[in-house]
Amino acid sequence: MISRTPMLQGGSRLSKHWRSPSTPLFNFPHRLLIIFKFSSLSQAKGLNSLDEECDEFLPWLEQKAGAKISSVLSIGKSAYGRSLFASEIIRTGDCILKVPYSVQIAPGNLLPKIKALLSDKKIGTVSKLAMILLVEQKRGQDSEWDHYISCLPQHGYIHSTIFWSEYELDLICQSSVYQETVDQKVTIEKDFAAVMPALEQFPELFESITLKDFMRAYFLVTSRAWESTKGLSLIPFTDFMNHDGVSNSIVLFDEDKKLSEVIADRNYSPGEEVLISYGKFPNATLLLDFGFTLPYNIHDQVKIHMNIPYHDILREMKLELLQQHPSPTTKDAIGFSCSEDTFIIKSPKGKGKGLPQSLRAFARVLCCTSPQELSDLAMEAAQTDGRLARRPLKDSRREFQAHQMLLSHITHLMQQHDAAIKLLAPVNFPSMCDTFAHRRQMAHDLLTGELRVLKSASTWLKNYCAVLQSTIHCQNL
Numbered sequence: 001m002i003s004r005t006p007m008l009q010g011g012s013r014l015s016k017h018w019r020s021p022s023t024p025l026f027n028f029p030h031r032l033l034i035i036f037k038f039s040s041l042s043q044a045k046g047l048n049s050l051d052e053e054c055d056e057f058l059p060w061l062e063q064k065a066g067a068k069i070s071s072v073l074s075i076g077k078s079a080y081g082r083s084l085f086a087s088e089i090i091r092t093g094d095c096i097l098k099v100p101y102s103v104q105i106a107p108g109n110l111l112p113k114i115k116a117l118l119s120d121k122k123i124g125t126v127s128k129l130a131m132i133l134l135v136e137q138k139r140g141q142d143s144e145w146d147h148y149i150s151c152l153p154q155h156g157y158i159h160s161t162i163f164w165s166e167y168e169l170d171l172i173c174q175s176s177v178y179q180e181t182v183d184q185k186v187t188i189e190k191d192f193a194a195v196m197p198a199l200e201q202f203p204e205l206f207e208s209i210t211l212k213d214f215m216r217a218y219f220l221v222t223s224r225a226w227e228s229t230k231g232l233s234l235i236p237f238t239d240f241m242n243h244d245g246v247s248n249s250i251v252l253f254d255e256d257k258k259l260s261e262v263i264a265d266r267n268y269s270p271g272e273e274v275l276i277s278y279g280k281f282p283n284a285t286l287l288l289d290f291g292f293t294l295p296y297n298i299h300d301q302v303k304i305h306m307n308i309p310y311h312d313i314l315r316e317m318k319l320e321l322l323q324q325h326p327s328p329t330t331k332d333a334i335g336f337s338c339s340e341d342t343f344i345i346k347s348p349k350g351k352g353k354g355l356p357q358s359l360r361a362f363a364r365v366l367c368c369t370s371p372q373e374l375s376d377l378a379m380e381a382a383q384t385d386g387r388l389a390r391r392p393l394k395d396s397r398r399e400f401q402a403h404q405m406l407l408s409h410i411t412h413l414m415q416q417h418d419a420a421i422k423l424l425a426p427v428n429f430p431s432m433c434d435t436f437a438h439r440r441q442m443a444h445d446l447l448t449g450e451l452r453v454l455k456s457a458s459t460w461l462k463n464y465c466a467v468l469q470s471t472i473h474c475q476n477l
């Protein structure tokens with residue numbers, strides 16, 4: 001989520017931005033063991049047990065910070081792994097935790113000798129943070145972060161698609177996540193190659209660290225770090241909070257007080273799992289960067305690619321026209337800019353159709369059949385705000401053809417998604433191993449979410465085409 005400003009964003013009162021021992025020292029009132037009342041998500045998932053492995057975590061972190069971090073939250077286990085639970089009544093607007101920057105892990109924490117080796121601009125901040133995790137992990141109990149590092153999930157609990165087998169990945173080959181996963185793995189491999197000199201120079205710190213270890217560390221960063229104006233950082237304790245797609249609580253950064261904090265967006269009873277929003281992420285992002293999906297994600301979207309075919313004799317002219325009149329850059333849910341032939345269809349909100357202007361403009365250009373039609377588009381752009389084919393074409397017949405072409409492209413994608421989803425059923429086959437069943441379920445969530453978005457775009461296009469058809473019919477009378 002990192003380089004893409006995920007858990008990394010926010011919007012807030014503060015600065016604005018974008019994840020053992022057994023003595024029960026816990027600040028968890030014993031009465032809660034008896035009076036847990038679960039509701040909402042935690043109830044639905046039937047959860048919360050005390051996390052004894054983490055009993056000493058909060059006292060350790062508070063001691064390290066020299067400050068109280070939270071008096072209303074306790075660490076427990078939920079269906080989503082570790083999580084934070086209300087240990088007292090929490091009311092909307094309460095500040096539930098404050099984590100000083102001094103106990104956050106940022107690339108600046110790298111040992112100076114390693115920092116110098118990693119100064120190469122090609123090595124991203126995610127990889128640098130990953131290196132810190134690897135160094136600290138290697139130091140074991142000698143590490144000042146041992147309490148934290150030993151609480152981080154191990155391989156078996158990680159389900160990002162970068163860890164999926166080829167067979168598992170094939171389940172989602174209809175989704176852009178497939179290619180994004182391939183690309184992400186290439187990036188990680190390149191970064192691993194780039195950090196190799198550091199690994200080799202300090203065998204005492206990095207001996208026997210494999211690409212798989214590096215990938216896990218990389219994933220831990222993408223799934224648990226936040227980006228703020230001060231850069232990327234892992235925020236212990238805060239990163240035990242799980243994601244709720246409709247929560248309005250986000251992690252806030254107070255530059256003056258040099259701390260991160262979270263404000264409750266609703267009331268919680270003791271024992272309830274306290275959730276935050278990592279960002280308005282579609283399942284595609286949740287799956288790749290965090291290794292989970294939501295069964296129904298209101299932020300779902302579909303990335304589609306459309307090209308001007310090589311056999312189109314107007315191809316060069318069309319490309320030139322599109323380059324001269326670029327549409328506003330398409331951004332995906334996490335603010336990543338998409339290339340000119342990639343378009344994002346979103347879940348429609350309110351009256352919105354979810355289809356981006358840029359895609360409709362592209363379709364209008366694509367459907368031009370003569371140089372004259374193309375120069376009409378250029379003229380129209382010059383007469384308005386300079387954007388190409390932003391408004392409906394004056395010629396309803398051409399407008400109809402462009403949207404009909406879009407409709408048939410989307411219909412084709414729907415058929416492919418539909419077929420892929422059918423192959424996934426039944427999702428919970430008794431003989432399937434847990435990991436595979438879980439990943440199939442996530443593939444199912446991803447593809448059904450994308451299909452839902454495609455269907456709503458298709459419905460809008462059908463209606464629009466029907467209106468255009470009747471206009472053409474009237475004009476012909």
Ligand SMILES: C[S@@+](CC[C@H](N)C(=O)[O-])C[C@H]1O[C@@H](n2cnc3c(N)ncnc32)[C@H](O)[C@@H]1O
Pocket residue numbers: 019080081082083151152153223224239240241242243244289290291292293
């Ligand atoms: C920032 S960490 C949260 C703490 C984490 N549960 C743990 O055990 O340390 C993010 C990870 O929690 C899990 N997670 C968070 N929200 C989830 C959700 N709504 N559904 C399923 N898994 C979730 C995913 O494994 C994700 O990679």
